[in-house]
Amino acid sequence: MPVSDAPLIDLRSAAFGYADRTVVSGVDLTVRAGEVVALLGPNGSGKSTLVRGLLGLTEQQGGEVRLLGVPRAELHDHTRIGYVPQRHSLSATVRATVAEIVAVGRLPHRPWWKPAGRTDRDVVAASIAAVGLADRADEEVASLSGGQQRRVLIARALAGHPDLLVMDEPTAGVDRASQDALAATLRDLAADGTSMLIVTHELDALRDVVSRIVCMDDGHLDFDGTPPQYAAHLAAHAPGAGHHHDDHHHPTRPAPVGGPFDAPREVHP
Amino acid sequence: MSEMLALDFMRQAFVAALLAGIAAPLVGTFLVQRRMSLIGDGMGHVALAGVAVGILTGSQPVLTALVAAVLAGVAIELIRASGRTSGDVALAVMFYGGIALGVVLIARSSASNPSNLTAYLFGAILTTSGGDLALLAALTVVVLVVTTVLRQRFFAVANDEEYARSAGLPVLAYNLVLAVLTAVTVVVSMRIVGLLLISALMIVPNATAQLLARSFGASVRWAVLVGVVSSVGGVAVSYEAGTPSGGTIVLIAIGLFLTVTVVTGLVGRARRAAHRRAERHDHEHGPRCGHDAVEHDDHVDYLHDGHRHAAHEGHYDEHGHHHAPEHDRPQEAGTR
Numbered sequence: 001m002p003v004s005d006a007p008l009i010d011l012r013s014a015a016f017g018y019a020d021r022t023v024v025s026g027v028d029l030t031v032r033a034g035e036v037v038a039l040l041g042p043n044g045s046g047k048s049t050l051v052r053g054l055l056g057l058t059e060q061q062g063g064e065v066r067l068l069g070v071p072r073a074e075l076h077d078h079t080r081i082g083y084v085p086q087r088h089s090l091s092a093t094v095r096a097t098v099a100e101i102v103a104v105g106r107l108p109h110r111p112w113w114k115p116a117g118r119t120d121r122d123v124v125a126a127s128i129a130a131v132g133l134a135d136r137a138d139e140e141v142a143s144l145s146g147g148q149q150r151r152v153l154i155a156r157a158l159a160g161h162p163d164l165l166v167m168d169e170p171t172a173g174v175d176r177a178s179q180d181a182l183a184a185t186l187r188d189l190a191a192d193g194t195s196m197l198i199v200t201h202e203l204d205a206l207r208d209v210v211s212r213i214v215c216m217d218d219g220h221l222d223f224d225g226t227p228p229q230y231a232a233h234l235a236a237h238a239p240g241a242g243h244h245h246d247d248h249h250h251p252t253r254p255a256p257v258g259g260p261f262d263a264p265r266e267v268h269p
Numbered sequence: 270m271s272e273m274l275a276l277d278f279m280r281q282a283f284v285a286a287l288l289a290g291i292a293a294p295l296v297g298t299f300l301v302q303r304r305m306s307l308i309g310d311g312m313g314h315v316a317l318a319g320v321a322v323g324i325l326t327g328s329q330p331v332l333t334a335l336v337a338a339v340l341a342g343v344a345i346e347l348i349r350a351s352g353r354t355s356g357d358v359a360l361a362v363m364f365y366g367g368i369a370l371g372v373v374l375i376a377r378s379s380a381s382n383p384s385n386l387t388a389y390l391f392g393a394i395l396t397t398s399g400g401d402l403a404l405l406a407a408l409t410v411v412v413l414v415v416t417t418v419l420r421q422r423f424f425a426v427a428n429d430e431e432y433a434r435s436a437g438l439p440v441l442a443y444n445l446v447l448a449v450l451t452a453v454t455v456v457v458s459m460r461i462v463g464l465l466l467i468s469a470l471m472i473v474p475n476a477t478a479q480l481l482a483r484s485f486g487a488s489v490r491w492a493v494l495v496g497v498v499s500s501v502g503g504v505a506v507s508y509e510a511g512t513p514s515g516g517t518i519v520l521i522a523i524g525l526f527l528t529v530t531v532v533t534g535l536v537g538r539a540r541r542a543a544h545r546r547a548e549r550h551d552h553e554h555g556p557r558c559g560h561d562a563v564e565h566d567d568h569v570d571y572l573h574d575g576h577r578h579a580a581h582e583g584h585y586d587e588h589g590h591h592h593a594p595e596h597d598r599p600q601e602a603g604t605r
Contacts, residue, residue: 055434055435056434056435057431057434057435076437077437078435078436078437079436079437081435083431083432083435083436085429085431085432085435093301093302093303093304094298094301094302094475094479094485094488095479095482095483095484095485095487095488096424096428096484096485097483097484097485100424100484100485100486101428103421104421104424104425104428104429104432104433104436105436107421107422107425107436107438108436108437108438112418112419112422113418116421132553132555134555135554135555135568135569135579135580136580136582138483138484139580139581139582139583140483140484140582143582143583144582144583145583145584148583153432156432160436177549177550177552177553180552181552181553
């Protein structure tokens with residue numbers, strides 16, 4: 001739990017990108033404790049670059065980034081921002097149980113030479129229970145369904161006792177039963193006061209969980225408001241179009257350049 | 270066996286085999302996990318250049334090989350961490366440069382003969398000296414202690430490097446330590462297994478362990494067991510049959526892998542036939558699913574329309590009717 005009432009995330013005209021390319025710029029965003037923020041936007045709009053920037057995985061190229069009240073570079077207690085990556089990062093080259101994966105979330109909390117103690121094991125068990133996988137703690141992760149694997153990754157982040165969970169596309173490619181269980185898990189976490197920043201394409205599955213919606217397009221924020229305001233925004237901007245954010249934001253892309261040996265590529269509308 | 274053990278060089282060969290059988294699979298686990306199964310091979314190539322320098326300068330080849338392999342290991346990690354697309358080619362240049370230099374230097378040295386080169390490349394039981402053995406034992410202890418203490422951290426970094434980075438773990442440092450341990454293992458194994466076959470003793474026992482284990486911890490223990498059986502057994506067979514030890518060890522390791530593949534395949538099929546999946550339903554059982562939980566041996570079943578459902582892998586198993594003995598089905602052996 002946050003000790004001060006400083007915002008969890010405080011961005012002032014922040015820019016993020018990779019070595020020679022700025023992907024996201026001019027972002028002002030403040031997330032406070034208790035908020036559940038959905039970050040929407042089409043592919044390539046910079047959502048992932050932004051959240052990866054918060055986590056220190058992409059370079060900060062300008063502006064001010066404060067996490068939990070301190071500049072990002074001075075944040076040493078990294079697990080206070082709990083990262084839940086996309087599922088494909090759960091490598092399946094070797095066997096590993098749910099408990100073994102979740103135990104990784106405890107590692108930053110003890111020095112390298114110290115073996116896991118009783119507290120660590122208790123926290124791991126509680127984190128697995130919190131995502132509803134207690135009866136599968138000793139199963140191999142590779143044998144679980146896609147949605148169950150996402151929940152393993154959530155439990156791993158929870159084991160680090162984060163103030164804020166940052167999730168990258170938690171519901172993408174997950175079957176219906178798992179999506180319900182996943183949404184239930186997120187609802188429980190929200191009810192317990194867990195703050196979350198959720199990158200997603202599918203607002204439907206999370207509609208009753210999120211308290212605020214932020215949209216990105218082409219590296220900038222272009223909407224920030226409550227779910228009802230978002231509905232009004234959609235109605236105003238895309239009459240007759242569907243309910244999905246992707247449906248009306250068409251990124252302008254240059255036509256692909258191809259040589260004589262390139263197969264013709266599909267151009268996004 | 271007692272005849273073999275009466276020979277000094279055979280006792281030394283068995284100890285060297287035991288050390289290699291322990292060290293190689295311990296390090297190999299993390300290489301398999303990082304999809305770098307062939308990196309030990311490359312380090313072996315570079316180590317040959319180190320061996321050659323040792324022979325030429327009259328110093329201990331084990332020490333010069335260790336220096337060459339450690340330098341190669343650190344270079345590999347730094348090249349990988351730089352993320353350059355040309356990194357792959359840089360590694361190829363380094364590996365082939367190493368083995369080419371080694372072959373040329375060893376051929377030029379007057380103190381050596383062609384069989385010497387073959388022994389380094391493919392392993393020989395006659396080559397381990399008492400002085401080497403003390404050094405190899407010390408290096409094996411280093412590998413054993415470091416992989417035990419840092420096992421969870423190596424696992425974390427290999428399993429999901431990006432998460433490890435976001436959680437503030439020093440990813441590059443752990444990768445460098447692992448690279449140095451791999452180099453140490455190459456040197457520990459080079460006498461018995463040979464520089465061209467070392468990678469096999471790191472990787473093949475781990476492939477076998479993946480078939481036998483159900484958790485990461487168990488797979489490491491299985492891999493060491495399979496590694497020791499292969500290396501010690503290989504040395505014994507090599508003595509009896511007069512074959513090069515490295516090739517013999519690797520063939521035994523592969524034989525074990527194939528046998529285990531067939532047996533676990535058959536057992537898995539029998540288990541699947543013996544256990545029944547419950548019907549699919551659109552929710553997961555848990556404290557709030559509304560179904561009663563009942564204790565069943567070592568686990569909890571959920572009563573679903575009179576059936577007992579038990580979590581198994583990603584699905585539920587049918588554990589039969591509840592309170593209805595006339596319909597009760599025999600307990601399946603393969604379920605849990």
